[in-house]
Amino acid sequence: MKLKRRNIILSLIVVFALVFSGFGFTKMKALAAEDIRVTTANLNLRSGPGTTYAVIAVIPKGTSVTVQSTVNNWAKVTYAGKTGYSSMSYLVPVSTSVNDFRITTANLNFRSGPGTTYQILVVIPKGTTVNVISESNGWARFTYSGKTGYSSSYYLQKVSAADPVLYTRYTTDELNLRSGPGTSYPILRVMPKGSAVAVHRISGYWAYVTYDGTKGWCHTAYLSTGLSSIATNKGLVDRAGLDIALTFDAGWLFDQAIPILDVLDDYGIKATFFLRAYWVQDHQDLAKEIKARGHSIQNHSLTHPHMNTMTEAQIRYEFTESTKIYSNILGIRPTLFRPPFGEYNSTVLKVAGEQGYPYTVLWTVDTHDWAESINGVTVTTDYIVNRALSNASDNGIVLMHVAYAKTPEALPRIIQGLKDKGYSFRTVAEMLP
Structure with a gap:
């Protein structure tokens, strides 16, 4: 009887062993499946599964990696030829149903929908590799930095999946x-x-x-490894028809802000305002009114200095402090930079790119609305209008200022004249990829 009972127990043990070994085999198969994830921040790759282990590399934000295995909340991955561990908290799954890898050929707007009217979620740096999920009418859908959205296919260059990008x-x-x-x-x-x-x-x-x-x-x-801002004096998105952007710089003067806004409202036009950050701090109600009326607000430095004569540390301070002011007062994060006086050098572009400003925006035509006279010629309202209309071009950027009464006086004639020439009005951001 005891022998029989022992045999039954042994049989049950064998059955359970087989069952659980089967479960274990299934689990191993699941782990063997490709688990591609994208980093949602610049992420430390460590020599072991924990913060006490040494950092052997930093994986850039938006990079796709394959999770080989997990230990607690740590993923074993390989990046740039090094295998280590990164926190799963900063790794989100991406679609692996397709292997349509592409590289961005410019700093590229990543939008909430397939068109330039949709909100910009983030700007993807030039040279980033993405895995396209689907494509329709010139717009590619993919996941980047934990978000799923759309970018123009024109600026996405195909990369063979057979050659993974380090x-x-x-x-x-x-x-x-x-x-x-x-x-x-x-x-x-x-x-x-x-x-x-x-x-x-x-x-x-x-x-x-x-x-x-x-x-x-x-x-x-x-x-x-550097990524510099790209200086441009025109829009870079080609569409059918003629596009143009009206831009207004604000340094110190402010009393023409409301008259300019009223004219733009009368014509239903959204413009781009490059505001000195201390101007925003000094005239918060005006800055908030510009935002409330739906216009694009972008960075025009902190103090309006000659930035091409400054040290890298001084230039960096201009960006970090100005960006804080836009965020704290207006709740926005500008992505375009206009250098004071149009002056810049390689260091300015380098720092601008590192600080999250993929484009440094100049202009196609300066209306000279800021001047009393140019080369002995008096700058009148007629002068400003004629200069804007005669120098207009597709994807052009028109420079004006929140300064003198001549600007809102000239603005209705400039707008109507450009309309008569067949131009559509866009913000600068809408004319960049």
Whole structure:
């Protein structure tokens, strides 16, 4: 009897072992499935599953990684040839139903819907790799930084899934793209300074990269991690018809703000106001009124200095402090920068890019509304109108100021004249990708 009972117990143990081993096998299969996730912040890659382990790399925000396994709330991933652990709190799943990887060829607006009228969720840096879920009418849908939205397909360059991207780099000078890892190999293309390249692998001092759809090798000495702001004096989105943007700078004067807003309201036009941050601080009600009327408010520095004569630390202070003021007073985060006096250099562009301003915006036509006279010619209302209309161009940006009474006096004639020429009015942000 005891023997029989023991045999029954042994049989049950065997059955349970088989059942649970089956469950274990199923669980292992599930973990083996590809689990691609995107980083929602610049994320530390550590040597072990915890904050006490050493940081071996920093994974940029918006990077896609494959989770190999998990320990508690830590994911084992590989990035830039290094395998380590990152917090699952900053890794969100992305769709893996398609493998349509593309690289942004410009700093690209990521919108809530498929069109320029939809809200900008975030600006994706040039050279970022994304996995497109679907595409329709020139707009691609994908997940970036934990959000699902849309960007123009025109600025998304296809990348083969067979060559995973380790990271993005930027050329520091004109750089030869060669067919092999050495100077003896033929030159396929010459990449302009500042070009974004997707790095697939490294061999010695040579990187195998993709540039503008072409794969080849280039020397790593001329590749940088930096991302500079792009200076432009016009819109970069081509549409049918004629587009133009009216812009107004505010430095110190303020009494023409309401008259300008009233004219824009009369014509149903939304403009772009580049406001000095201390102007916003000194005239908070006016700044809030500009925002309330639906206009775009962008950065025009903190103190309106000659930024091309400043140190990098001084330039950085202009950006960090001005950005705080826009956020604290208006609850906005500008993404466009207009340098005072139109002055900038490579350091200004570098810092602007690092501070989240992908475009440094100049102008196509200066109306000279700020001046009493130019080259001996008196600047009158007629002068301002004629200058704006005669120099108008598609994707143009018109510079005016919140300064003198001549500006709101000239504005109705400028608007009507541009309408008669067939122009549609847009904010600067709407004319950038």
